[in-house]
Amino acid sequence: MSRESVSNGYKLFKDSSIDLLVNNDLLDYLNILSEKNKYQTLEEIMQDVDNYGILGRNLMEFNSLLANKLGEGYDSVLDIKKQILQLKKFIEILNPEEAKSRYRKSFDEFSGLNLIKSRGRLGYVFNLTQEFILLFVEIIIGNRSKILLNELFAEFGKRGIFFDKQTKKSIIQFFEEINILEKLSDSGDAQYVKSIL
Structure with missing residues (x-):
């Protein structure tokens, strides 16, 4: 077993899954706001430049309403990426830590069934x-x-x-x-x- 597999394997995977609920909700909102009939990945949404007008307009309107409801500041900049990051920030506020933790726990339990194995002091690795x-x-x-x-x-x-x-x-x-x-x-x-x- 290499050090790379320990430091960049499951640990990297686990660290990147911390915001799993927030990212899941973000993708759901973006799909609704893009008004497409087909569910898209974040990469597909970002590459769909033809839909930036619809997505941008809906995203700005939605972010403005959310900011107002949460009592947060709102930046009305016409930049899709910045609007997406702003929406992610609002979703993080809306999701309590307990919900994020429970969502992540079910993910960890699923991973523990077949995907990971304890290697003692090294921690968990993919199996x-x-x-x-x-x-x-x-x-x-x-x-x-x-x-x-x-x-x-x-x-x-x-x-x-x-x-x-x-x-x-x-x-x-x-x-x-x-x-x-x-x-x-x-x-x-x-x-x-x-x-x-």
Whole structure:
């Protein structure tokens, strides 16, 4: 087990999930205020420049009402990102610490079922089964048919999942066994992981 997997693995994941309820509520509000028929991720909302007019107008009106209700200051700047941050601040005020804590506790309990394992003094680390690894592979690959093996491991890292050398070898062997590893050379530079769907 590498230090990177301990310091940047589950700890990074846990630290980033502190505001889980607030972020969930923020995304729900943004989806309502953007007036789209399809639920969008934050990234999709931010990339939908054509909808900035509707979202911006609704966001400013909503933030103004919330600020007034909460007795907070309101900045009417015409900047989507600043308006989103302002809404997040108001949601943090509206959600009591007890609610945030309970929401987070259920997340921790779910994680404890299959995803994490105690490593004594090191704390908690991810404990991913082969099924979860395949699930993450599909999430990472998305609509593509395959991905470079090295790029796949880098994408795992972006999600706070780091593997030591021995674990990487085991994963590569697993991919070979289920026939989703396509080798164009043995160097590793031309090894692709294929989608299973």
